[in-house]
Amino acid sequence: MSDLLDLDATSIAQAVRQRRTSAAAVARAALDRIQASDPALNCFTATFPERALDVAGAIDRAIEDGLDPGPLAGVPFAVKNLFDVTGVTTLAGSKIRVGAPPAARDATVVARLRAAGAVLVGANNMDEFAYGFTTENEHYGASRNPHDPARSAGGSSGGSAAAVAARMVPLSLGTDTNGSIRVPASLCGIFGLKPTLGRLSRDGVYPFVAELDHVGLFARSIRDLAAAYDAMQGPDPADRACAGRATEPVLAELDRPNEAFRAGLLGGWFRDNAGPEAREAADHVASLLGAGEPVVLAGVAEARAAAFCLTAASGAAFHLETLRARPAEYDSATRDRFFAGALLPHSVIRRVASLREWFRDQLREAFRSYDILIGPATPCPAPLLGQATLMLGDREVPLRPNLGVFTQPLSFIGLPIVTVPVLSGRALPIGVQIIAPAWHEATALKVAGRLERQGVVGYLPPRRQLS
């Protein structure tokens, strides 16, 4: 029955709803696969077998009674361990929070997925407090890449991405402050969606940088991303940062006849810093979408620098009291950066805010000519765990701060982005960002869906057998 987990979430839900299998059987298969595969990959910090089987049983009984179990009926999913789950302590990748009280209720997006029939099976490993691009966590170990366990799964939502890539679950939740969905999606060869800043509720999500935190998700097909995204959308009175926009369902739009999209390929920063695999992947997608001359934006390096500064300063401000009282309990990489961020002058942060509005306006202007922009998601495929440097163009730079050079400038201004795994025949996957104007997630998902149907992008299972 574990073959069920080779299906995407949509196919699993169809099978459960049509009683070709049961939600309980799917949940058991997911838990079995996690038990078998996770020791090699370290994607999970907790599993919830009793609860998952209880919920799955209730879904099966609802179906027997002729009730609607929801569009994601019986779909197992996992969440980065910074999402509140009722009765579970929200770790956010830290040791400091081990003694914190358990969450009194689910995060809004977790509750909405459950209301749609999805079954939560576990919580995923991450960089401490989401501050990293590699999920090399001193407390809980590194999450490993299913395509090569000697390599990074990316971060900070690395456990969530690797769990989907290894087919332990078809769906998982992550967050993206500077690239923490798009980097692991690229390195693990799966689809990732970072919606517009403010689109999805952050209620019950442990904060990192209030100005930049986005909730998003991973899946192995575009229709799964759309289905789960639709289930999580909508205003939330519990989160002041969540936009009051009505739900704008995307799933039904995916099957509409192809519309014409004007695509532009990002040049300049996005080309000069890309390794050969990244450049080739972006070029391939761009040429199939009819992109012409590269689009060179002004101020990308500065926007990336601004996001870098804002992250350190805002994260430090949030952690300052704990940092003073219990510095030894932080992951050393997190601690050193938070201390540094606490020393940054406010004059820089004030300028960051002005730069952010200016850079947003640059993109708004670009989107007068294009419906979507294309750029690499990471400068290279998955690096080795422990690798210290990478090449950006002809410069050798520290790896951990620089895996997000292409993601950081764009989340800085909150744009919706779908990361797609480009089918290249290479051993290691790499992803491309499909970037849309604010609130136009549907455009990015429709373009990604078209590329998926054309066989240009898609999930390929890891070649190594892990269980």
Added chain:
Amino acid sequence: MTNSENLAVDGIAARIGIPIPQDYLPGVSLNFARLLDQAALVLALKLPAAPDPAPEFEP
């Protein structure tokens, strides 16, 4: 990082009430230097004259 750079970071931190344990000083100083490199880029960009940024950011 040089010893004097470590001492500078130590001094600034102590003055604003964020004492940094000595063992952490080299790592903090290295990260502060990286941060200042990025801050320099931010401050160097000439932005058109505009009113102060709005308190709430609209993407």
